Amino acid sequence: MTGGAEPLALAPAMADNLARWLDSERATRDRSPHTIRAYQGDLLAFLGFLGGYHGTPALPATLAGLTQTDMRAFAADERGRGLSARSLARRLSAARSFIRWMADRHGFDASRALASRGPKYTRSLPRPLAPGQAQDVLDIAGGTHPEAWIAARDTAVLTLLWGSGLRISEALGLNGADWPLREALTIHGKGGRERQVPVLPIARQAVADYLRLCPW
Structure with a gap:
């Protein structure tokens, strides 16, 4: 061989x-x-x-x-x-x-x-977006859809992901009972684990803008 x-x-x-x-x-x-x-x-x-x-x-x-x-x-x-x-x-x-x-x-x-083993490698942690990069993403989300309420919805979700560290499923799982948003949210994540996450003023404002424009 x-x-x-x-x-x-x-x-x-x-x-x-x-x-x-x-x-x-x-x-x-x-x-x-x-x-x-x-x-x-x-x-x-x-x-x-x-x-x-x-x-x-x-x-x-x-x-x-x-x-x-x-x-x-x-x-x-x-x-x-x-x-x-x-x-x-x-x-x-x-x-x-x-x-x-x-x-x-x-x-x-x-x-x-x-019995063979794979190679070792360093598992790097994901890097958060810098404030300027995050603002660029929000600006793009706010201008990609002609329907104002849909653009506001996308902006609100992305703001919660960045500003509060929510997973996408957690952000989409918020409902009317969570409004008005307080300075912190209690989130039940994977495995039923509970954690407190901060809600920045910019995130509360983004959600408020979406609710104001939402037709339902």
Whole structure:
């Protein structure tokens, strides 16, 4: 076996298994179309590499014989092609999920391949918009729709996201019982966790403008 070989096209049997796995991910895990496309690309890259690495199109028996050495060779090849550590971690995760599914389906032990670990990478926190950037976004939202009340609605939602740190579902979940907005809101977030968030004057004014213009 030699690394760096050109990837090979999928054998029909493996293409069928891949299609079935993607259907399973879509149906049982409610994956988005974007995620399914990403997984498909990840697995095509992985299976194509195995074909070139072993010199023959990958088959279920190929996956049954995989070791940590094979997984490391794939990772090294992808990094050599310029793939970032974050993207490689996702690609290896998709490969392991597919291998696990194939092992259950075809009855082989995949523990050697599944023992491999993905690359480490730093998880960066999302950066908030600077005040000037936030104002630019609000200005755009306020001028993108000819209906004044819709523009005011979009501005109010974006102001709450930026000024109060609400998730989009939390901002859209506010109703008449929350008006008038106080200086702080009690939000019940993910997992039923409760937190207090500040409501800046600019956010209260944006919501007031929307309610004044809303036809309902």
